[in-house]
Amino acid sequence: MASSFWKGVVGLGLFALAHAAFSAAQHRSYMRLTEKEHETLPIDIVLQTLLSFVMTCYGIVHIAGEFKDMDASSELKNKTFDTLRNHPSFYLFNHRGRVLFRTPEEESTSARNPQALPNPIRLRKLEHLH
Amino acid sequence: MASLSEMYDVGWEEMRDKLRKWREDNCRNSEQIVDVGEELISEHSSKLGDDIWIIYEQVMIAALDCSRDDLALTCLQELRKQFPDSHRVKRLTGMRLEALERYDDANKHYDAILQEDPTNTAARKRKISILRAQGKSTEAIRELNEYLEQFVGDQEAWHELSELYINEHDYGKAAFCLEELMMTNPHNHLYCEQYAEVKYTQGGMENLELARKYFAQALRLNNRNMRALFGLYMSASHIAASPKVSAKVKKDNIKYAAWAAAQINRAYKVSIEMSYLDSTFHCFYSFFFFIGY
Numbered sequence: 001m002a003s004s005f006w007k008g009v010v011g012l013g014l015f016a017l018a019h020a021a022f023s024a025a026q027h028r029s030y031m032r033l034t035e036k037e038h039e040t041l042p043i044d045i046v047l048q049t050l051l052s053f054v055m056t057c058y059g060i061v062h063i064a065g066e067f068k069d070m071d072a073s074s075e076l077k078n079k080t081f082d083t084l085r086n087h088p089s090f091y092l093f094n095h096r097g098r099v100l101f102r103t104p105e106e107e108s109t110s111a112r113n114p115q116a117l118p119n120p121i122r123l124r125k126l127e128h129l130h
Numbered sequence: 131m132a133s134l135s136e137m138y139d140v141g142w143e144e145m146r147d148k149l150r151k152w153r154e155d156n157c158r159n160s161e162q163i164v165d166v167g168e169e170l171i172s173e174h175s176s177k178l179g180d181d182i183w184i185i186y187e188q189v190m191i192a193a194l195d196c197s198r199d200d201l202a203l204t205c206l207q208e209l210r211k212q213f214p215d216s217h218r219v220k221r222l223t224g225m226r227l228e229a230l231e232r233y234d235d236a237n238k239h240y241d242a243i244l245q246e247d248p249t250n251t252a253a254r255k256r257k258i259s260i261l262r263a264q265g266k267s268t269e270a271i272r273e274l275n276e277y278l279e280q281f282v283g284d285q286e287a288w289h290e291l292s293e294l295y296i297n298e299h300d301y302g303k304a305a306f307c308l309e310e311l312m313m314t315n316p317h318n319h320l321y322c323e324q325y326a327e328v329k330y331t332q333g334g335m336e337n338l339e340l341a342r343k344y345f346a347q348a349l350r351l352n353n354r355n356m357r358a359l360f361g362l363y364m365s366a367s368h369i370a371a372s373p374k375v376s377a378k379v380k381k382d383n384i385k386y387a388a389w390a391a392a393q394i395n396r397a398y399k400v401s402i403e404m405s406y407l408d409s410t411f412h413c414f415y416s417f418f419f420f421i422g423y
Contacts, residue, residue: 072317073351084320085293086156087286089255093194093229094263097160099198 006062020048039041133169142174146181147330153188162197163188168201183212190222190346195228202226218242221252233260251281258290266297285311301332319351323358330365341365344387356397363390 022044031039069075152163167189175182206226209219220243222375227236234288237260243253254277261270274291278284292307308325315321324326326344329337342365348358370380 043206043346073319076318076320077352077354079320081320081324083156085289085291088156088191089286090262090290091158091191091195092226092259092263093225094231095195097195098197098229123163 006059008054009059011065013052013059016048016052017056020028020045020052024049134172142177143168145170145174146185147187147420149188153184158195160192163192164196164201171205183209187218189224191225194226199226199230202229217247217250218252221256224253224256228256228260228263233294236260244377251277251284255287262294267294270294271298283314285314292328296328301328304328305332317351319348319355319358322348322351323355323361326358326365328359330361335374338365338369338372342369342383356394359378359390359394359397363394365388366390380392 024041027041027045147296148271149166149170150165153158167185169191169259170178170185171182178185186205186209190202190209193199193202193205203226206222207218209216209222213219220239224236224239224243227233227239237257240257240260241251243250247253253271256271258270260275261267269292271291274287274294278287280286288307288310292304292311295301295304295307305325306326306329308321311321312318312325322344326341326348329344330341342362345358345361347364348355349362352358366383369375370387375383
């Protein structure tokens with residue numbers, strides 16, 4: 001809801017900017033027609049341009065989202081190895097979660113899988129000692 | 131059983147934002163993801179719009195972690211219906227086969243993907259993970275090295291390779307991988323700290339000095355890193371205690387170790403004081419409660 005208000009502000013600011021530009025062009029052509037080319041732009045057009053510019057900038061800042069710190073290392077201050085060590089493309093599934101969370105019916109009905117390793121997780125490194 | 135949104139009084143938008151935060155931070159809290167995601171999918175699927183597909187993927191991987199094969203299959207079927215020829219969905223099919231330990235079928239699957247698209251990095255990484263799951267670490271290392279020769283910028287793969295080398299106790303090569311990571315992420319204090327730890331484990335005077343320097347660098351990047359503080363203390367004390375160093379080096383390292391020890395004591399003093407305050411408050415409170423009877 002708040003963002004649509006700021007979007008409205010930006011839209012209004014841009015419209016006012018376009019309107020000021022149009023009136024400045026119209027004023028210029030009027031000056032050329034009446035041969036008074038040395039008069040400066042009327043103050044209300046100048047004020048409208050500046051105010052609408054400020055309004056547009058203010059509205060865009062509110063739409064743009066969260067600002068990040070300039071210091072690149074500060075946003076890493078709260079990061080820990082818990083999340084840094086996880087590589088989603090390399091996730092393995094042969095961990096104890098497969099056994100811990102298994103419901104009892106599954107254990108009795110799961111057929112012997114011929115491709116599974118006989119000793120999936122734990123004692124592989126000790127096999128050569130047997 | 132009460133739903134999560136009733137128990138914790140959260141709306142579906144907060145649940146969706148939580149899932150997005152976990153996805154971006156690479157958190158592997160699979161039980162929570164399954165609880166939150168299952169409720170989102172079953173009750174709020176119409177309000178999620180296009181977000182639902184990525185949530186299906188996230189929940190499916192979490193369900194494989196929690197041995198919820200029914201939920202994983204449901205998510206996979208929905209994704210297959212929506213994206214019939216997608217390589218990403220085929221990779222998820224392969225991951226499900228891996229979770230069921232059908233490694234040969236999974237390998238065939240990934241080979242089919244690679245035949246259609248030889249540059250598909252995800253399928254190659256899954257094949258490497260299959261080798262790792264089967265315990266064939268040396269082949270996994272070899273395949274990962276070949277992959278990294280082609281795709282040098284893949285940070286995840288470099289970190290995975292360093293972990294594989296650490297497991298094989300090949301600390302020199304692990305340090306090389308971490309150096310690559312430090313080069314591309316100079317502001318990340320965790321890579322500095324892990325590199326320093328590997329150097330410390332390797333041992334020897336130059337490695338200890340290097341470790342101390344990188345622990346200090348990690349502290350400079352983030353002064354709240356306790357592990358780096360402990361590492362600085364230990365490496366400085368080891369150098370100072372070694373008989374082969376000159377007197378000046380010894381004196382300098384004793385100074386560094388003393389500084390690190392003071393910082394550690396200060397950090398723990400603050401937290402101990404806080405916990406003392408906490409426990410005295412509880413004592414008083416329960417005392418008055420007791421004599422009130």
